[in-house]
Amino acid sequence: MRCLIGDDHPLMRQALAATVTGRWPAMIVEQAASFPEVWAAAAKAPEVCLVDLAMPGAEPVEGVARVREIAPETVILVVTGLTDPALLAKVRECGVTAILSKTFEAEELLAPIQAALGLPGGEETPSLTERQRDVLRLMGAGLTNKEIGLRLGIAPATVKIHVSRIITLMGAVNRTDAVFRAEKRGLVDRR
Structure with a gap:
C-alpha cells in the first residue's frame, strides 16, 4: 500500500511518515511539500493521502478538490491546524474521509487510516463511556x-x-x- 503525505513543514511530514510506517512497516510513504507536488504524486493513486490545507500552490478547497479529481479512489484525510468551520465544511464537501487536528497525539491519527482502509490493528467505532x-x-x-x-x-x-x-x-x-x-x-x- 502507498501513503502520500502532503505538508509544507518537513518535521510534520517526517513525524506523520514515522507514525504510519511504525504501525504498517510495509507501507510505502511518499512526501510532498506543496499542492502541485501532492497532485503529481496523487497521479500514482495512493491508497491514502494525508494532506494539510495550508500549503503553497493552491487555496485549501481547490487543493483538496484537485487531489480528489486526480485520485478519485484515494482515501483523503486532512491533517490541519486550521479550525474555521466554514472552510472545513467546504473541504468536507470535496469528499474527504476525515478532517484531523494537528493538536492530536500522533497515535490518535492512525485510527481513521485503519478504519478507512480496513487495515488490521484498530476499530472503526471509538469506545465511548x-x-x-x-x-x-x-x-x-x-x-x-x-x-x-x-x-x-x-x-x-x-x-x-x-x-x-x-x-x-x-x-x-x-x-x-x-x-x-x-x-x-x-x-x-x-x-
Missing part, C-alpha cells in the same frame, strides 16, 4: 455545555472535559465535527 454517549447525544441536539450539565446534573467544567475527550476519540477538530462523525457511524441521531 456511557456518560460520553449521553454528552454526545446532547451535543447532537445542539445543547451548550451549560445546558448539557443541567440536563445531566454535572458541572459545565465536567461537560467541557467530556466534550474535549469525545472530540479526541472521534478524531474530530471541534464539537460540530465530532457530532458529524458520530452521526456517520450511527452513534448519535438528531431525533
